[in-house]
Amino acid sequence: MDKTNALAAFAALSQPARLDAFRLLIKAGPEGLPAGQIATTLDQRQNTMSANLSILTNAGLVTTTRQGRSIIYSAHMPALRGLLSFLMEDCCGGAPEACEPLLDTLTCSC
Template identity: 50%
Template sequence: MDEKTTIAALAALAQPTRLQTFRLLVAHEPDGIPAGELARLIGVPQNTMSAHLSTLSQAGLVTGERQSRSIIYRADLDRFRAVALYLLKDCCGGNAALCQPLIDDLACCSPTLEVTRPN
């Protein structure tokens, strides 16, 4: 991950409809959601959703897979993880105790995440 890629991802998310869309896709992993259903759930016209999905896709945050007549969109969690790690790299100057509240908050999202606590 580099600065340019991270900026593109953050810019794509810096718009309310795109942020809502990405969060909705994350909530529906790994199944994804058809483009038309995304538009309905967010409450925007399909052509508007298409433009937003294009922006998110160009930033590498979502992927689309054609299934019959629909395109199923999914969040690219690996790319999002890379963006988050880029932002947090060298967190707190290497002082793990300062980063622990962030780690604790993230741990509640994943029951399989093992958290190493400082002694």
């Protein structure tokens, strides 16, 4: 991940409802959740949550799949790993490979 993508991800996560939605999607795992369920769980209006999910999707943090008439949102775990890797790329005195075990424990392979 480069600086531009990292800034887009941080901007997307900088609003409370979007951060809550992203954390909820991480918890939901690869099965994801429909927008209506996300809105209900977070006590948000559906149109507001749809706009927030669009911002997260445009930042690359969330993916979508269509199931019938529903759109299912899922956290894009490779993007999360990329963001964490970007933050830690100069850790350990410039030896980021030393941090790989830590990143592996922070992000699942789901």
